[in-house]
Amino acid sequence: MEVFLQTLVAGILKGGLYSLIGMGMSLIMGVMKIINLAHGQLMMVAMYITFACFHFLGLDPYLGLFIAMPALFLLGCLIQKYTLNPLMEVETILPENQVLMTVGIGMVLTEIARFIFTSDYKSVQTSYSGATFFIGETSFSVALVIAFFIAVLFTLIMFWFLLKTDIGRSIRATAQDKDAALLMGVNAKRITIITFGLGSALVAAAGTLLMPIYYLFPDIGGPFTRKAFVITILGGLGSTVGAIFGGVTLGLAEAFGATYIGMAFDDMIGLIIFILVLLFLPGGFKRLTKI
Template structure:
């Protein structure tokens, strides 16, 4: 492997990792606040992708601009899901939570199929295959843009959770639901906020990946799995951890494909995942919950 091949893989890994991070952040917030593993996460992301696609084809809104519409809409969608469905099973048996989100995922993806048919939708922008050249290395324009947006969103989210009252209430709920309730925090409102934010993040990730990927109703499941790996790797409930986890997975996939082989790179991802679980079960940046 020459240096330029290595650098090329490293850079694309970091950039694609940014999108992964966003998916992971959404999942980690939902889990942190509600202790619910959201099996419908990828399907929520898929909704964001369709939203982006139709905003682009019908109204010619650029995907990177359209996130200002996607984020609030997806937030409402997430809050709706939480209020109507998820809220009813908080604190019940964990198997019911798993099952409910699986069921919701089936409903979301198959409704999408009825609405949009199962055809692949491709969003083509003028920059879909555009790149900057840095010596021998080429850097994807859309991925760079999405990486920058990811960084900005993550920073805003971090600030929101750390510095605002609502953010602190959400964090308090995540730390100890009952104590938060006793302190007068409206826990169910915080859960709704958290699920809304989680869905908005997943939807944004969908929007950001749309110009370079493709869209179909079942597209979500692969990303759900990826989100699981990222969140556990980074530590469940930790936003910085999920960011780190996403970028690590991006790099491992990308560099692994050239250093080992493209068919074993996913095994490598899962192996690292297990290794982290064994050595530090709480994840890279999570608090121990053993």
């Protein structure tokens, strides 16, 4: 029972961070109808920014949020503006050119990180990295709990932004029907740029929050891109609410898999869930909730 509770807690806490990653991907997916295969790599860039701030300036990883998020927002906007948007005008046989482009961008980002920081494993050691507290018999990692609550906070801000602000409404309108939004006077191109920036900033937040408890190397992006993709499929394509459920489900599944099956299967579990969802619930959680 104790093991079960402990696994449950670990899964939910991890799930909060995963939702943040998945939400960024869903936003981009919803507006542009493309899958961003550089998502994990953008997270890796954010983690290196946080690491550099900590290493050279002695900045606490959580303060690094205020540098990493704007930086990634800018990077995301630039990527969308100068590489993905021009592709819309290019005539080509393959409709997936934009996806291929994100793969190329992901490779470039990874290799640049490898040039600057080499392939060595890096980590940020803070006073609270290994700290834990207990409720009953269950232990909670301090850093993970903080990360979880900040993730929840960002999720709430994101929903407020999407539901209440002008730009948020434009983003939702573009996601629902691009042509109609254009006719209503929404500058769809600008919206795609902002959306990509926002998605990158969200994943940057997830990366920075992971930093105190995780290690870092240039190839870390790939596994997280795959996780983001499993979350998006789980939650339903382009659904932000679905991404939260998807994130928590993946977090739980990974935690239980690691406890009861074996650590070596950590990465496999997400992929197995992915296939099960495709077989039995194509459309993901979105289909169950109708949101």
